[in-house]
Amino acid sequence: MLTPDSRLRDFPSLNGIAYLNTAAESIPPIHVAAAINDYWQHKTMGMRGREPHFARVEECREIAARMIGLQTNEVSFCSCSSEAYNLLASALDLKPGDEVLVTDLDFPAGTTPWLAARQKPNLVVWKSREGALEILDLLPLLSERTRLVQLSLISFYNGYRINWRSVVDKIRRMAPQAVIAVDVTQALGRVVLDCSDADILISSTHKWTLGIHGSCVVGIPERNAARLTTHVGGWYHLSNAFDSDRFERNAVKTGALSYSVGMPSFAPIYALNASLRYLDAVGVEYIAQYADPLVQMAADGLQDLGIKLMCKLDMKSLPTGILAFQHPDCARLHAALEEANVHVMHHAGRIRIAIHGYNTVEDVERLLGAMRGAL
Numbered sequence: 156m157l158t159p160d161s162r163l164r165d166f167p168s169l170n171g172i173a174y175l176n177t178a179a180e181s182i183p184p185i186h187v188a189a190a191i192n193d194y195w196q197h198k199t200m201g202m203r204g205r206e207p208h209f210a211r212v213e214e215c216r217e218i219a220a221r222m223i224g225l226q227t228n229e230v231s232f233c234s235c236s237s238e239a240y241n242l243l244a245s246a247l248d249l250k251p252g253d254e255v256l257v258t259d260l261d262f263p264a265g266t267t268p269w270l271a272a273r274q275k276p277n278l279v280v281w282k283s284r285e286g287a288l289e290i291l292d293l294l295p296l297l298s299e300r301t302r303l304v305q306l307s308l309i310s311f312y313n314g315y316r317i318n319w320r321s322v323v324d325k326i327r328r329m330a331p332q333a334v335i336a337v338d339v340t341q342a343l344g345r346v347v348l349d350c351s352d353a354d355i356l357i358s359s360t361h362k363w364t365l366g367i368h369g370s371c372v373v374g375i376p377e378r379n380a381a382r383l384t385t386h387v388g389g390w391y392h393l394s395n396a397f398d399s400d401r402f403e404r405n406a407v408k409t410g411a412l413s414y415s416v417g418m419p420s421f422a423p424i425y426a427l428n429a430s431l432r433y434l435d436a437v438g439v440e441y442i443a444q445y446a447d448p449l450v451q452m453a454a455d456g457l458q459d460l461g462i463k464l465m466c467k468l469d470m471k472s473l474p475t476g477i478l479a480f481q482h483p484d485c486a487r488l489h490a491a492l493e494e495a496n497v498h499v500m501h502h503a504g505r506i507r508i509a510i511h512g513y514n515t516v517e518d519v520e521r522l523l524g525a526m527r528g529a530l
Contacts, residue, residue: 156184156437156512157445165433166513173497173518178311178341178477178509181365183430190429191367194422208421215428222343222431222439223358224351225374231411232427233371234420236340237264239357240305242385242414243336244268249276253302256333259283260310265338265357269303276302286313286466290321294329301330308350309341313465314477314507316342319349334383343372344434345476345511346443354379360423363476363511365430369423373414380410389416442512447474449510449519454478456523460530465505479507491529497522 156165163170165184174182194211197204212232220230233239249255249269253276257266260283269278279296281288297304304326309316319337326333337353344363350356356374360366375383384407390396392413395406407413434442447470454468457480465479481504482488489501499522500507508522 156433157441159515162513162515169513171496173495173514173521175508175510175514175518175522176498176500177345177363177511178314178507179362179500181362181511182513183365183367183426184433186429186433187365187367187426190425191422194425198421208419211421211425211428212419215424215431218428218431218435219372220374222435223339223348223356223372223374225356225376229376229380229411230372230374231413231415232419232424233373233414233416234369235264235371236262236338236357236359237268239371239373239414240265240336241268241271242387242416243355243357243383244272245387246383246385246413247303247334248386249302250274251276252300253277254279254298254300255303255305256281256296256301256330257305258288258307258310260286260288260312260315261305261307262311262338262340265305265307265336283315283466286464287315288317288322290318290325293322293325297326297329297333299330299332301326301333303334303336304330305336305338307338307341308348309339309346309475309477310466311341311477312505312507313479314341314475315466316346316469316473316475318473323350323352334379341475341477344431344439344442345446346474347440352376355383360427360430364427365434366427367423369420370427372427373411375411375414377410384409385413385416387416391418392416437512443474446476446510446512446514449514449516450474450476450478452516453508453510453519453522456519457526460523460526462526476511477507477509479505481505488526488529492522492525495521495525495528497525 197207255269258281334354340359343358358372360370
């Protein structure tokens with residue numbers, strides 16, 4: 156992943172392009188294609204394929220738990236982060252008068268389930284200033300009524316990374332009953348995590364983890380298993396699904412295991428197992444040491460071109476893989492980047508750049524060169 160030879164071998168589709176859009180979609184290594192083929196071979200075995208299917212789920216559970224700093228029995232999988240947050244909503248069963256605190260830098264999956272509840276809790280928004288979330292703005296929003304605080308470790312919108320320790324300490328002191336949920340979709344596989352003491356961790360799998368669509372990692376420490384157990388039907392999350400009392404009660408497995416309510420989506424779990432083991436073999440710490448200077452190089456180059464980033468960068472203490480900026484002529488800038496084979500995200504007057512361990516100095520130089528020409 157981090158040398159010219161390994162990059163060409165493991166990511167052949169990157170040849171000739173500067174792919175800087177991992178925050179939206181990753182380029183999986185060829186190991187993932189091999190894993191999906193394994194799934195296909197096992198699927199063609201019919202019922203006999205179930206044994207390797209479920210074995211691969213347990214393998215993926217082990218590596219996912221290790222990468223988010225939890226124990227194997229504290230991790231499970233569902234189909235996507237939206238499903239995970241809706242299941243969390245069922246577990247909390249909030250009432251009018253309860254308060255859910257979200258931020259305006261969060262992805263919709265983590266903020267909208269509370270608006271869909273039949274008995275809606277009060278939604279409190281921690282609003283950013285100049286692309287950052289200020290602790291002083293958080294304090295008056297916390298109270299004994301706060302039942303959930305939903306955070307993203309790194310914002311999908313502009314790459315802002317919260318100061319986890321400072322924020323969590325304030326929440327625990329000011330809102331001791333609150334569940335702290337953290338979305339690590341824009342962090343897992345790219346930066347060293349510092350949030351394993353969250354009450355629940357959730358991550359999509361088709362971005363920095365280098366997997367594919369159709370899976371989501373859910374991590375719940377054992378101390379929170381009872382209060383964060385879902386209240387939904389299904390079978391895979393039940394311990395009595397086929398017992399004689401199955402029409403009388405649901406014996407739900409507690410904690411993270413309750414978030415896998417039906418037959419696992421095996422193909423993306425095969426893919427995730429392969430991609431996480433690939434990242435683990437390279438080392439997330441090593442990826443960060445390699446890619447963080449590229450982020451700084453891109454930030455410095457953009458600022459030299461007169462581009463103002465959407466949030467202040469602090470790569471020494473709060474590293475991130477994402478840069479974003481707004482520009483009145485974003486459409487033309489994006490067209491120039493596409494013409495130069497530089498792939499970034501463009502949406503609503505905003506360009507977002509995402510740099511992973513498979514990116515290079517040449518990728519950043521191509522980005523800045525195309526920007527310079529367009530400007």
